[in-house]
Amino acid sequence: MRHSVRDLATAGVRALQPYQPGKPLSELEREYGIRDAIKLASNENPLGPSPLGIEAARRALADLALYPDSHGFELKNALSAALGVRADQLVLGNGSNEVLQLVTRAFLSPGDEAVVAQHAFAIFTTEAVSAGGTVVSVPARDWGADLPAMRDAVGERTRLVFVANPNNPTGTWHRAAHLHAFLGSLPAHVVVVLDEAYCEYVSEPDYPDGLAWLAEFPNLLVSRTFSKIYGLAGLRLGYGVASADMADLLNRLREPFTVNSLALVAGEAALADHEHVRRSRDFNLQGLAALGAACQQLGLDYIPSVGNFIAVDVGRLAGPVYEALLRRGIIVRPLAPYGMPRHLRITIGTPAQMERLLSALPQALAG
Numbered sequence: 151m152r153h154s155v156r157d158l159a160t161a162g163v164r165a166l167q168p169y170q171p172g173k174p175l176s177e178l179e180r181e182y183g184i185r186d187a188i189k190l191a192s193n194e195n196p197l198g199p200s201p202l203g204i205e206a207a208r209r210a211l212a213d214l215a216l217y218p219d220s221h222g223f224e225l226k227n228a229l230s231a232a233l234g235v236r237a238d239q240l241v242l243g244n245g246s247n248e249v250l251q252l253v254t255r256a257f258l259s260p261g262d263e264a265v266v267a268q269h270a271f272a273i274f275t276t277e278a279v280s281a282g283g284t285v286v287s288v289p290a291r292d293w294g295a296d297l298p299a300m301r302d303a304v305g306e307r308t309r310l311v312f313v314a315n316p317n318n319p320t321g322t323w324h325r326a327a328h329l330h331a332f333l334g335s336l337p338a339h340v341v342v343v344l345d346e347a348y349c350e351y352v353s354e355p356d357y358p359d360g361l362a363w364l365a366e367f368p369n370l371l372v373s374r375t376f377s378k379i380y381g382l383a384g385l386r387l388g389y390g391v392a393s394a395d396m397a398d399l400l401n402r403l404r405e406p407f408t409v410n411s412l413a414l415v416a417g418e419a420a421l422a423d424h425e426h427v428r429r430s431r432d433f434n435l436q437g438l439a440a441l442g443a444a445c446q447q448l449g450l451d452y453i454p455s456v457g458n459f460i461a462v463d464v465g466r467l468a469g470p471v472y473e474a475l476l477r478r479g480i481i482v483r484p485l486a487p488y489g490m491p492r493h494l495r496i497t498i499g500t501p502a503q504m505e506r507l508l509s510a511l512p513q514a515l516a517g
């Protein structure tokens with residue numbers, strides 16, 4: 151009997167849903183014959199990469215014949231100094247996505263459970279399912295993760311709990327006291343992944359720095375990225391911070407050269423580019439306020455966000471509005487795959503990009 155190659159894959163891989171990334175600009179321009187399209191679909195930094203990061207990457211081009219430093223010694227030292235953690239608490243990744251994958255592979259065996267919130271970042275589920283785990287999705291409350299309900303969903307078989315603070319695609323976030331109480335309530339056999347991909351954008355006084363809790367919770371891993379405020383999504387660089395024991399486990403599992411030499415030096419330079427970070431944060435705060443106000447004017451509900459994006463309820467199935475925006479050369483992200491069929495997620499762009507979006511949106515909503 152002939153087997154389909156699909157039958158030969160592990161159960162976890164067969165159960166996977168493909169990730170749907172934001173449509174690349176080149177694809178839209180090819181498909182629709184459009185020029186000058188804009189992308190507000192992947193929560194990238196509209197100001198671009200840190201200029202210092204670009205310069206560092208340019209200088210490193212001449213050495214591309216050499217393998218990168220597999221341990222990322224200098225970047226780890228820079229992160230250690232900037233974050234106030236020891237270098238042996240760090241694990242670097244090809245994007246923070248790789249860190250999420252490593253922690254899942256390290257702690258989730260087939261049949262184990264991972265607890266996630268409804269509307270949580272999709273990759274949590276992808277990683278857990280591909281490791282053969284069972285995902286327990288806990289209904290959200292006001293679009294955000296319901297931490298007490300997630301605690302109640304933790305059982306004997308739970309090995310991982312994922313929380314994004316703030317979460318993508320909802321932009322919702324947890325106050326320090328709530329999150330701390332949640333971490334303290336979890337049994338010792340559970341590893342918590344606290345995804346802080348957007349933390350640098352948040353300026354709420356009550357927003358916690360997960361790194362401050364690492365000494366108290368040895369089962370905590372905090373993941374962060376250079377893809378968002380640092381503007382280096384194309385280079386793929388992220389990191390995890392945890393107890394030295396957990397970081398050691400993940401570093402053993404990690405393949406040697408997943409972080410390339412341009413990412414290592416650009417990341418180090420971008421980390422020190424405080425001016426670029428400050429500008430990006432200020433721009434974003436203005437953009438969030440402007441988009442929120444525009445939604446109100448258009449009579450559209452939206453989920454208040456502390457990230458660099460807003461999930462907007464377009465008042466009906468969002469697919470046709472998404473398509474209408476595409477035809478006008480604007481890519482946003484439809485959230486049906488997140489169980490939010492009426493929402494579009496819009497990344498905060500430059501003022502010019504936002505103006506273009508806001509002038510196209512009323513027509514797109516009209517059909």
Ligand SMILES: Cc1ncc(COP(=O)(O)O)c(C=O)c1O
Pocket residue numbers: 192193244245246247248271314316317318345347374375376377383386387388
């Ligand atoms: C919440 C969250 N975590 C992690 C990531 C992964 O980002 P990267 O792999 O580029 O670091 C993203 C990307 O959009 C995200 O939104």
